[in-house]
Amino acid sequence: MRIKNSTVVITGADSGIGRATALRFAKKGARVVLASRDAAALETLAADCRRRGAKALAVQTDVADPEAVEELCESAVGNFGRIDIWVNNAGTGVFGPFLDTPLEDIQRVVDVDLMGVVHGAREALEQMRAQGEGVLINVASMAGIIPQPYTSAYSMSKAAVRALGVSLRSELRLARVKDIHVVTVSPGAVDTPFFDHVANYTGQDTRPIPPTYSPDKIAAAIVNVARSPQRELTVGLIPKAMVAKHKLFPQAVERRMATLTHRKHLKATQPAPPTKGNLDRAAGDDATGRRGRKTGGHGGRTKTMARRLLVIGGAAGVTAFAAFRWRQ
Template sequence: MRLRDHVVVVTGASSGIGRATAEAFARKGCAVVLAARREEALEAAARECARHRGARTLVVPTDTTDVKAVEDLARRAVEEFGRIDVWVNNAAVNAFGRFEDVPLEDFRKVLDVNVMGYVYGARAALPVMREQGTGTLINVSSIVGAVAQPYSHPYGMSKHAVRGLGSSLRQQLRVEGVKDIHVCTVLPATIDTPHFQQAANYTGRKVVAMPPVYTPERVARAIVGLVRSPRREVVVGPAGRALVRQSRMAPALAERATARQTDKSHLAHDEEAPATHGALHVPAQGEGAVHGGWGGRRRTAMRRTAVAAALAGAAVTAGRRMARNPVAS
């Protein structure tokens, strides 16, 4: 099947990675079903998607902690477009604070959205895909699903659980002999989204995006790529790949480095912040946004420029050495 004929469901489509992913599929001409709690933001995202030639959209306001709502989301997608080829479990929330300081209601909410929301999504999507005989389930985890961080205990727990869910589902499909239904897990590094502004925060310090910061569009491209060429797991961002490699070879060292880096650059040292539930229990207002203002696009361009300059410098140096030491022919 051509990619443009796919029907794609994206949860958390009102902002950030989910919104960028919805538009990336719309740009390919796919039918996109956008789900999140905020109808106003979903409608704005749908208008952006509809600008792309061939794209069709369906907005379904959905609280992913409500199993009936997620089942209705799958039903609406099938009623409107006849099938579900791709389901992207992406909706996620976060709560920052010392372990003892995060209210249990907030702790539980993070786990409900980030774990049970994905369970509900998988249970809604897989029966449809089994009936079709094909499909791709994509779960968005995080590099903190490989190396957890201090100050975001429920988020780290949830993202480890997402990796476990993907692994167990792949194994189940394998032993059942199912070959054309794929389960993929995406582990983004720090991404420039509104996620950090909307998180619950009990640290007393402003939460900032921990550098290096990458664009949501980078994650969206990786997700689209998984539909074309499914893989077990894909890490988005060179810094994330380096951390995951380190966690495999030297897990204690990776933990120490992550702890230092988180305390140094994930929480502002010169800006206090009041305790807040963030958008955990009541969604943020407005039309939503893809980017969070953390400079992901600009910083990515700067990194590319720096790498290009370094490669050019290396080439010049190599040329000078060859000129000084010509090889006899």
């Protein structure tokens, strides 16, 4: 898909991955349609995109509302005539033991992280079928591949996003549609304001599990996969190695992930009162944040050469073991 002069819709565009993705597409000469709940943050971003020479449209949208997403699609087509790329990026989350997490919070996460993708996919694919081409990109997560404790709503929603992608690709293939592509992108931990505003019922403060990747790294991957679509994309050396290992040793990797989540995601030394975070409201003054306050200053720079070598060595070991098992 050619990026220059293409029309790109991005949900969850006000911060983090969405913001970085919008700026990347704008720099490439795309026409960007920016969606989130925070109108002020969107207007600021739209101005940034225009300064990069792009046409930009801000549309306040709650992706959990199907009528709002329909209006988003209509605005994009009404202003630019078509939709070439749609990025379902909007997401939220809640931390807490399953039985201690309010049911309405679980429902809200599913409404945004899963049904928001469903709403976007329906609008995007209908328009793309009329055009005969397009790329739909759904942002999932490593938590959808290797689910974590204390994030049941988020993990199951992201797993469902991956399953949706498989189903949609199958339907397009059976319908002999060759020029419409559905891509699932699964990042690891990303240095965004997500953890600054997440709902939390664990009684402890939350942090991302290092290493954290920069939003721009994920954005670059999204732009590249829009240009050259593929089925699924896991971003980052360590996430890729974990996925490979999980295929061979699922129980061991899931146990390790549970331990890492308990030890690294939660800070027992920093008690935290129950909070609904930004489930029912926009993040406000921090919505335009490029990165998070809770990443310990990593800023996505934790991928040192030592880690790279460790991951490469681990991946090589996994590959060698897989080859050995295949020969048996």
